[in-house]
Amino acid sequence: MKKYLKLFLTLFAIAAVFSSCESDDNSTPEFVSFANDTQDFAVTQNGSGSFDVTVYTNKEVGSDRSFNLEVLGNSSLSAEAYDVPSMVTIPGGTNKGVFTVNVTDTNIDNSGEVLILSLSNGDNFYTGDPILINVTRDCPSNLEGTYSVLTSGQSTDGAAADPVVDLPYTVTLTKTGTNTYTVSDIFAGIYIDWYCVPYDYCVETGGVITDVCGTLSSSFTEPFGEAASISGTDNGDGTLTISFQNAYGDASTSVYTKI
Secondary structure (H helix, E strand, C coil), X not given: CHHHHHHHHHHHHHHHHHHHHCCCXXXXXXXXXXXXXXXXXXXXXXXXXXXXXXXXXXXXXCCCEEEEXXXXXXXXXXXXXXXXXXXXEECCCCCEEEEEEEEECCCCCCCCEEXXXXXXXXXXXXXXXXXXXXXXXXXCCCCCEEEEEEEEEECCCCCCXXXXXXXXXXXXXXXXXXXXXXXXXXXXXXXXXXXXXXXXXXXXXXEEEEEEXXXXXXXXXXXXXXXXXXXXXXXXXXXXXXXXXXXXXCEEEEEXXXX
16 A cells, blocks of 8 residues: 555656646546555465455546556466466446455475566556565464474584484474474584583573474574574474584484474
């Protein structure tokens, strides 16, 4: 809606210029625009769903008006995954039109896809910018709980105890969003094992893990100031396999078993 108002003010100013230059033409230029620049939609895992997209014009007229819809080539969403009408109609007596997009969970990557749509019409209309629709998969996630963890890893720091094999630890995951969790110790005890004695780092390191359809991930800055990341999988049997690495080259793999 903000975009709609911005376009209206801009084109109103253009109309004022036209009006001042051509006293015999007091008409305001007509335009059509999506209500928003972006829109988000999550489709159920292995399922389908639909959502509405709103279009506005700056004028109301007595008859229906139709505008062509085009899927732009830089969309990443597979053509098999969506159904978009060829045009949207704004009924007479209004300046608002709505069309429906249908989406199925077909060839959608866990990182998400984008669907980009544009509007077009005859010579008498200005058109706004395309709309970028972010499409993600909506998967059930239930990882909350306490886990018994065994971790094996290798540190690149000569002062650390290496290698570590099947270090036991207990970690708690707490759900904070649809697919996000806080982790009581994102290193599952191995940083304490490595760095408590040589560097006095003897505390747990809390963190956040995101679960997208069984793919686990996290990016953060580790306690000594370097980039670190987590990747893993929900194995579907009450266990998680999570691997860690940092910019120093330290790495570990943990197997979480829900208690």
